[in-house]
Amino acid sequence: RKEVEQDPGPFNVPEGATVAFNCTYSNSASQSFFWYRQDCRKEPKLLMSVYSSGNEDGRFTAQLNRASQYISLLIRDSKLSDSATYLCVGGSDGQNFVFGPGTRLSVLP
Amino acid sequence: ETGVTQTPRHLVMGMTNKKSLKCEQHLGHNAMYWYKQSAKKPLELMFVYNFKEQTENNSVPSRFSPECPNSSHLFLHLHTLQPEDSALYLCASSQRWDSQDSPLHFGNGTRLTVT
Numbered sequence: 764r765k766e767v768e769q770d771p772g773p774f775n776v777p778e779g780a781t782v783a784f785n786c787t788y789s790n791s792a793s794q795s796f797f798w799y800r801q802d803c804r805k806e807p808k809l810l811m812s813v814y815s816s817g818n819e820d821g822r823f824t825a826q827l828n829r830a831s832q833y834i835s836l837l838i839r840d841s842k843l844s845d846s847a848t849y850l851c852v853g854g855s856d857g858q859n860f861v862f863g864p865g866t867r868l869s870v871l872p
Numbered sequence: 873e874t875g876v877t878q879t880p881r882h883l884v885m886g887m888t889n890k891k892s893l894k895c896e897q898h899l900g901h902n903a904m905y906w907y908k909q910s911a912k913k914p915l916e917l918m919f920v921y922n923f924k925e926q927t928e929n930n931s932v933p934s935r936f937s938p939e940c941p942n943s944s945h946l947f948l949h950l951h952t953l954q955p956e957d958s959a960l961y962l963c964a965s966s967q968r969w970d971s972q973d974s975p976l977h978f979g980n981g982t983r984l985t986v987t
Contacts, residue, residue, distance in 0.1 A: 767914070795975075797976075804983070805980065805981075806962055806978040806980050806981045807915070807976075807978050809976070812973070850915070852975075859917040860917070861914075863914060864913065
């Protein structure tokens with residue numbers, strides 16, 4: 764089975780801080796990369812797709828580094844509402860999107 | 873209604889009960905999935921249906937039985953479950969099952985407790 768690894772955290776950061784998460788994947792042939800956000804006891808919600816050329820959406824920037832087989836998520840100017848668990852999808856194994864275990868972020872006032 | 877909806881939101885069942893989880897997607901997608909999320913574990917794929925044909929069964933015990941009558945509806949029939957089956961069960965859909973540009977869209981999940 765192809766694995767995806769993430770630092771589980773928690774990352775505790777003050778409001779306004781910049782925080783970055785990395786996620787490593789083992790399947791070098793992977794093509795599908797995404798970041799999801801999951802609030803406590805809720806379903807995962809798509810945050811953004813990750814492309815080799817990078818992807819930016821407001822305060823969020825995602826990057827893919829194929830050579831080192833990792834994807835990253837950068838959150839600038841953190842808000843209290845950014846507190847959640849961030850799941851990465853590091854490729855697929857057949858029809859199975861391979862999820863990481865998630866990184867927990869707490870943004871503190 | 874839009875998106876992916878699941879019922880019930882919460883379910884408590886005994887080990888001898890039979891129950892079913894229901895999922896409906898209103899996104900016009902062609903693939904539907906069942907995932908299991910246990911505490912402190914990554915999401916685990918259980919079943920995939922593509923154009924209502926089952927295309928993957930990820931070594932799931934037979935006490936879980938999926939049914940996909942059409943591309944918009946998906947069921948998970950449960951019988952003689954074990955306490956370790958207690959988890960959040962998530963339904964998802966995607967436009968296609970094999971595309972980078974086709975992410976999963978999840979339903980709100982059924983939190984299952986087996987007593």
